[in-house]
Amino acid sequence: MTSVIEIVEHAPAVGVALPDAVGRALAAAGVLEAAPDPYAPGRWSLRAGSKVGAVAVGVPGADETFTVRIIPKTPITRLFFLLGYSLDPKGPWRDGEVEVAEHRDLLPALAHAVERQVDQALRRGLLQGYRATEESALVVRGRVREAEQIRRRFGATLPVEVTYDEFTTDIAENRLLRAAVERLLRLPGVPRDVRRRLLHQRARLADVAVVVRGQPLPDWRLTRLNARYHTALSLARVVLENASAEHACGGLRIDGFLFDMNKLFEDFVTVALRETLTGSGRAARLQDAHYLDEAAAVRMRPDFVLYGADGAPAAVVDAKYKAEKRGGFPEADLYQMLAYCTALGLPEGHLVYAKGNASYDAHRVRHAGILIHQHALDLDQQPAGLLADIAAVARHMVPDLRV
Template structure:
């Protein structure tokens, strides 16, 4: 099995060396990537399939094809580490971001530093899911009463009078019964089985394969349903089975329900991919909600939804959805837009590499939401030329509005919600 790891926006050349990828493997991986919905109309949204190299774009995850796999990790600076040690730490931070974004309580403490370095992101997620599912199944598989209809020789439950005196009128020895039966064959268990069966086909480590075989045996009596036919809306979580909520979220993650797509690019292809822009936005929004939970303001993600323009017949067009709004009551106090981009490190550049389109967008937000505090938030990196935090403050011409540039170091797992809360400088108490 050929396995290679690169960072987003980096290239891997074709060849036989350990830091290269063979052309035939690159072709298969590029074909799987092009089949993903994240690839876009031209098929190059994930990988640029060049003549001499594959180049990753702003999507991270794992792309697997027959006999080969390419792992793309986000560019997160890990101080004092490089090579496989740095890759292991990046995987750890990425799993943490996914856990926050999906509201998961993933206990990854038992995963050793060597495991983070040796296993791919996909294998780590499979391991976390399968271990948690094994523990849950040992405590008992959830069951629910499901209504059944059957023709029986003796009455069970209640009689279906209509069917009895129509369809069974000529067969009085059978009774049309409707009854409730306690069964494990419910929507939640069907989703778990679908995840187990999908992961059994792509897991590579011996421990993962063993756990998934055990789980497949435990779910042998559960109906196998195609992914497209799974009834996620029929899952009922209550006080009797609330412990399955995290497993359901993990199954959504691995089966392609949020932030990423799992897709088959042919019979031998599989991809587990995440858009870092989307993940970074959700991660920041949830961390800010935790930090400001005990204040009188609230954090609204993907809210607002005001329109820029109105036609002559009063139809609203060009709806806006700012990443994050900080609100007190109905008043917008601050607009925050997250950008998974690297801010320029040249201190002699007054623009700091900020996109002109991003500035125009923030000006529109300030006007529409009548808010004078506008913030662009970037991931911090060591070449930014300054410390994490405020890296630029600009006055908007002909107004009292301010556009601020902030950065946050996602490589530091300590107290990140407190560090993020400093972005909201409204005289609010900071959670410690």
């Protein structure tokens, strides 16, 4: 039996009936905030933060599974635009080629998008390439590994330790696609029709080796030959790296897919600003390391630092996707930006939020003269409007910018 619990991202806490072991496992895994109700044994208060997606918790010794779905406030189509643009600003996301509108929840939409992109990538057949292979053989093929032959064979003629380049479909790109398909097939909440299509894609990739869980993912780089795989590979990495949750807490197994909206918003804002400022004669660096103190003991990493032609910092930005306080933006963010501006020697700093209770604001710090801008992006609008708002932030940073 499966019990489904739906919670909205950053919504007020809800009380649900849960076994204590399940509640503790959810809290320990960092899926959401979970606390037992002191006045009602067997009930837990659950509150979702910035992580969205779905996880399933199985109860040992009982035929019962609890599935928790955390629904994002941002519409799914807009969420996928943010995700896709941060992965590849030149990709198909802006034009709506990655279709997810029929799905309300993140995981079904992601599984659908991955399957469609894998199908499109494999439409002309599996990509082939050369892969270095080392093996023991009865005939010489390629090059003899002389040192290995002496070490392992002690002068014997056969078998021969050889290395050669094999032209095969078992290459990094196909391994990543298969690993993503396998991972999605294990996750809760994938619709039946999407699961059926994923099984078909797995059959097409049957001759490709399975990536062993826990091992590093195969490296690949974009080339002219694998260009048709690019979008599918970008989504595969999202599945395999950015948002997988698989834990064993208190004897319970938690398996699912969680995506951190904090990171998604930060990635989108910084990548979009970098794209907007391309060609302005300035260089942008993301998560660039600096030090607050003269002894270089306190490290700080602003989300985005813009450098002028002389190599000196020209602007600093921090992206903040989080619930705003009832009266406006949190003061702690102002203190953080003040520290950035002071350490970088800048007269102005920029905080960029997802729009909520407050719109644009600015504060000039007493006795320092530093001006801190607070911008708010409306994530509910169409991509063109969202990118126009990013351009407006860029013009605050570089007044003579023409975009």
